[in-house]
Structures are given as structure tokens and as C-alpha cells.
Amino acid sequence: MKVAVLSASPKQQLSLTLQTVRALQKMCKEDEFDISFIKDVNNCADFEEKAKDADLILVLSSLYHFNVHGQLIAYLKNIKLVQGKPITYISTSGGNMDIPAHNFLRSFARTNGLKWIRSLSLLDEDILKEKGREELYRWFLYVKDVVNEKKPDEKSLEGMVVKVIDAGDDAEKTEKLAKQAVERYKGLGATVDFYNLREKTIKGCIACFGCYTNNVCVIKDDFDKLTEELYKDADMIVIITDSNYNQFSKNYKYFLDRHVKFGRYSHNYEFYKAYLVAGDISDSDMAELNQHTLTVDSLESNCMVDIYREEEFDKMIAESTYACSNQLYPQRNTYYYGLNLQFANLAYRLQRMTPKDYEYFKGRGYYELPQIITQTKPISNLEEGRMSCKMRLIAFEEMLSALDGPPKLTKRGTRTKLDAPATGNGGEAENKKKGFGLFKKK
Ligand SMILES: Cc1cc2nc3c(=O)[nH]c(=O)nc-3n(C[C@H](O)[C@H](O)[C@H](O)COP(=O)(O)O)c2cc1C
Incomplete structure (x- = not known):
């Protein structure tokens, strides 16, 4: 595949984001990456020509105040690209x-009649680790x-378990769609379980944070049994809901808020998730x-497929089936890092007060990031500034020189029982007995 890469960093060759494409070049040797830098924001002719011939346009930019660099915004004001690319x-x-950076590019693509493909969000240091490179590689396979x-072929979901949840407040809006979804996933070979939130008693969370002390919710209703059933063997969860203004159904909100119990300790299970919004909703x-939803979902560390409108029902079936059967869909939504990092940083600061949280995040590699900023003396001129950028690349150069060919693909979906989170193997009973986290017993 021919890829026209537009690198927006003012650092040009020294850009950290650029290193992702250098890694792709080493991992996907059959593909051709033609990299362009923004030198003059008013001169897009060369890139326009390259893009015409390419199968794909790949834009690179790190974050500058939560969005792309200003020179990319300036450049894209002037550019003319072939429709449908x-x-x-x-x-x-x-x-x-x-x-916002991802939304900006998506808006640019849609407004200019280009074919937008789900983008990828990485941390600066991600590709220094094998898992990060796998993430990048899988995403690129998906893009291709x-x-x-x-x-997807007809038997794509054979051996998979799909759970369809009708979460609507108004049965007239969601019931038929939920039933249709059940039939479609069955038709693709999946075992499908159906749940109707209207028939469950799920009370509102009372914010006692009892679950933070022992992972047990003090409210006794259908929530524990339902989530146990839902999550224990799911490969994919599909939620059909109607909307209230700019939010999901009230039923779903009650259900969601009770997930505070899992937000903190039970990230050990992994499944794909798609949402369908029934009825009318404004843009x-x-x-x-x-x-x-992206923000909230990120806390559960799930593999989010997307949120679809009712008229995108077929698209949802196709994309979610693709995601689940190929394990190739972008695994992380763009808020993933932000929120988990905040929790991780908090746990790091409160190490002694929240030892289990600390261990939990440490176990996921949050505190093993290489210290790539080695600058100790103040930077006083442009030359020293460039030198500092170069120093940040040392670890990348080392990694790239050793990289040759695709990464090992690991199996996703290490689902474990919900009541045996990162705190130990004894499940709820053991957690109750011992206590842990902030209120650990002496
Ligand atoms: C003006 C400015 C604003 C930044 N804003 C953000 C931000 O909002 N979020 C973030 O994670 N990093 C932010 N950064 C850090 C850059 O994303 C980081 O330096 C990045 O590695 C630069 O990538 P590049 O080498 O590809 O240009 C900012 C850096 C600068 C200089």
C-alpha cells in the first residue's frame, strides 16, 4: 500500500510522532511510506500530488494545547485533496x-469529502515497548x-459470545432494534445472550465509596448478578439505548454509575463494546x-468500537463484527490514556495509602516508562533546544535499529472473574475479610 504521510511537527526529522512511521516502515516492509514535512503552510502542491497517487493519507501530529500543531491547521486551510481518499x-x-485533535482531523476529513478511518492515540513513549508497537501494528492492519x-464473512463470530443489552427507557424505540441485533449476531455465528434493563432492578449509586474499601457494593439488587453474567464470558457487549438530550437512557445511567465498583479494581477483563442510539438525536x-461516552468508557479499559445512530445499524453490525473477529480494531479510545494516567499518577503519589492501586497500575507498566528526558541544564538558545530534541530520540533510535519485521501478536481478551480483581485470588469473600486500599485493616 502507498501511504502519503504528512508530518505536522515543527521538529521535522526530530519529531517524536514521526518515530511511529519509522517503526511502521520496519514492521510493514511491503508498504511504502512517503513522508512530507510542512515547510511552508502556503505551499501544498507537492503533498497534493503525492496524495493523489497514494492509497492512504496519514497525518501525524502530537498535541499542542489538546489539539494539533497550529501549522497543521494553517496548512489544511489551503490544501485540496481528491474526494473519497x-x-x-x-x-x-x-x-x-x-x-479534540482527533475530532479536528475527523471534521476536516468529513467536510472535505475524504474517507475517514479511525485514528490512533499513543503516548510519546508507547512504541518503545513491545505492547505499544503491537498496538500500532494492529491498528495499521485495521487501516489497511x-x-x-x-x-467480514458469514461465520465471523463463530465461537464468540455476544451480549445484547436493551437499555432503552422507551421500549417502542429500542425493543425491535435489540431483537434485530440479536438475530444478526446469531446469523454471524455468535452465541447471543439478551438482557433487558427495564426488567431489572438497579438502584442508584449512593456514593458511599464502600466499594473502594473492599470491592463490594452495599446496595443489594440485580446489579451484581447481572454484571457477573454479562462480563464473565463476553467477547462483545452491544448496548441499545434511546437518548435523553445528549445522554443515554436513565436506565443505562443507573447501571453505569454502579460501575464505580469496577472502575477502580477490576480492569482485568476485556471485551469489545458498541453502542446504538435509537430514535432521533441532533448532531x-x-x-x-x-x-x-468515550471518557466514561475509557475507565473500564474496554475495546470500544463506536457509537452508532439508528440509521447506522448495518454499519454497527459490520464494524463490531470486524473488530471482534479480527481483534484488529483500534483498542484504545483517545481518552484512554488521560484518565488512566490520572488514576495511575494519583496511585503513585498515594503509594502507601493505596498500595493495591499502586500495584495495579505498576502491574500494567505505568511506572516503567523510560526516563527519556535527560536534559539537566537550562536550554538557552535554539541550538541547545535542538540538541534537547535529539536527546529525546536516543531511546527511539536504539529501538528502531533493533526492529525488523512485524511484532508478535498476543491474544487479546484475558477475561477473569469480576469478583477476583487485582487484589487477590480469593474473590469477594477474601476481599471482605482482608479489606484493602485506603481503609486496609491493620
Ligand atoms: C505548546 C505546547 C503545548 C503542548 N500541549 C500538550 C497537550 O495538550 N497534551 C499533551 O499531552 N502534550 C502536550 N505537549 C507536549 C507535546 O505533545 C510533546 O512535546 C510532543 O512530544 C511533541 O511531539 P513532536 O516531537 O512529534 O512534535 C505540548 C507541548 C507544547 C510545546
Whole structure:
């Protein structure tokens, strides 16, 4: 595949984000990456020509105040690209809320009639680790499949378990769609379980934070049994809901808030997740719903597929099936890092008060990031500034020189029982007995 890469960093060759494409060059040798830098924001002719011939346009930019660099905004004001051309984007950052940057590129693509492909959000240091490179590689395989318009085959979901939840407040809006979803996923070979939130008793969370002390919710209703059933063997969860202004149904909100219990300790399970919004919803409400849901979902560390409108029902079936069967879909939504990093940093600061949280995040590699900023003396001129940028690249150069060919693909979906979170193996009973976290017994 021919990829026209537009690198927006003012650092040009010294850009950290650029290193993702250098890694792709080493991992995907059959593909051709032609890299362009923004030298003059008023001169887009060369890149326009390259993009014409390419199968894909790949834009690179790190975050500058939660969005792309100003010179990319300036450049894209002037550019003319061939309609229908596939385009996507990679951001790298310190993990501080990169969703506006991704939304900017998506808006650019849609407004200019380009074919937008789900973008990838990485931390600066991610590709220094094997898992990060796998993430990048998997995402790129997904991008290639979208460019090549690969479709899932009929038995794509054989051996998979799909859970469809009708979360609507208004049965008239969601019931039929939920039943249709059940039939479609069955038709693709999945075992499908159906749940109706209207028939469950799920009371509102009372914010006692009891769950923070022992992972047990003090409210006794259908929530524990339902989530146990839902999550224990799910490969994919599909939520059909109606909307209230720019939010999901009240039923879903009651259900969601009780997940505070899992937000803190039970990130050990992994499944794909898709949402379908039934009924009418305005574009602006849909955008806000999207933003909110991405934020919330990131706390559960799930593999988010997307949020679809009712008229996108077929698209949801196709994309979610693709995601689940190929394990190739972008694994992380763009808020993923921001929120988890905040929790991780908090746990790091409160190490002694929240030892289990600390261990939990440490176990996921949050505190093993290489210290790549080695600058100790103040930078006083442009030359020293460049030197500092170069020093940040040392670890990348080392990694790239050893990189040759695709990474090992690991199996996703290490689902474990919900009542045996990172705190120990004894499950709820043991947690109750011992206590842990902030209120650990002496
Ligand atoms: C003016 C400015 C604003 C920044 N804003 C953010 C931000 O909002 N979020 C973030 O995670 N990093 C932010 N950063 C850090 C950059 O994303 C980081 O330096 C990045 O590595 C630069 O990537 P590049 O080398 O590809 O240009 C900012 C840096 C600068 C200089």
C-alpha cells in the first residue's frame, strides 16, 4: 500500500510522532511510506500530488494545547485533496486529552469529502515497548483492511459470545432494534445472550465509596448478578439505548454509575463494546454524547468500537463484527490514556495509602516508562533546544535499529472473574475479610 504521510511537527526529522512511521516502515516492509514535512503552510502542491497517487493519507501530529500543531491547521486551510481518499491520523502525547485533535482531523476529513478511518492515540513513549508497537501494528492492519474494503464473512463470530443489552427507557424505540441485533449476531455465528434493563432492578449509586474499601457494593439488587453474567464470558457487549438530550437512557445511567465498583479494581477483563442510539438525536447532542461516552468508557479499559445512530445499524453490525473477529480494531479510545494516567499518577503519589492501586497500575507498566528526558541544564538558545530534541530520540533510535519485521501478536481478551480483581485470588469473600486500599485493616 502507498501511504502519503504528512508530518505536522515543527521538529521535522526530530519529531517524536514521526518515530511511529519509522517503526511502521520496519514492521510493514511491503508498504511504502512517503513522508512530507510542512515547510511552508502556503505551499501544498507537492503533498497534493503525492496524495493523489497514494492509497492512504496519514497525518501525524502530537498535541499542542489538546489539539494539533497550529501549522497543521494553517496548512489544511489551503490544501485540496481528491474526494473519497482514505485518510487517518496518529497522535502522540503525554496523554493529556487528545480527543479534540482527533475530532479536528475527523471534521476536516468529513467536510472535505475524504474517507475517514479511525485514528490512533499513543503516548510519546508507547512504541518503545513491545505492547505499544503491537498496538500500532494492529491498528495499521485495521487501516489497511478498511482501505481495501475487507468485509467480514458469514461465520465471523463463530465461537464468540455476544451480549445484547436493551437499555432503552422507551421500549417502542429500542425493543425491535435489540431483537434485530440479536438475530444478526446469531446469523454471524455468535452465541447471543439478551438482557433487558427495564426488567431489572438497579438502584442508584449512593456514593458511599464502600466499594473502594473492599470491592463490594452495599446496595443489594440485580446489579451484581447481572454484571457477573454479562462480563464473565463476553467477547462483545452491544448496548441499545434511546437518548435523553445528549445522554443515554436513565436506565443505562443507573447501571453505569454502579460501575464505580469496577472502575477502580477490576480492569482485568476485556471485551469489545458498541453502542446504538435509537430514535432521533441532533448532531450536536450526538457529538456530546460521543465525547462523554468515550471518557466514561475509557475507565473500564474496554475495546470500544463506536457509537452508532439508528440509521447506522448495518454499519454497527459490520464494524463490531470486524473488530471482534479480527481483534484488529483500534483498542484504545483517545481518552484512554488521560484518565488512566490520572488514576495511575494519583496511585503513585498515594503509594502507601493505596498500595493495591499502586500495584495495579505498576502491574500494567505505568511506572516503567523510560526516563527519556535527560536534559539537566537550562536550554538557552535554539541550538541547545535542538540538541534537547535529539536527546529525546536516543531511546527511539536504539529501538528502531533493533526492529525488523512485524511484532508478535498476543491474544487479546484475558477475561477473569469480576469478583477476583487485582487484589487477590480469593474473590469477594477474601476481599471482605482482608479489606484493602485506603481503609486496609491493620
Ligand atoms: C505548546 C505546547 C503545548 C503542548 N500541549 C500538550 C497537550 O495538550 N497534551 C499533551 O499531552 N502534550 C502536550 N505537549 C507536549 C507535546 O505533545 C510533546 O512535546 C510532543 O512530544 C511533541 O511531539 P513532536 O516531537 O512529534 O512534535 C505540548 C507541548 C507544547 C510545546
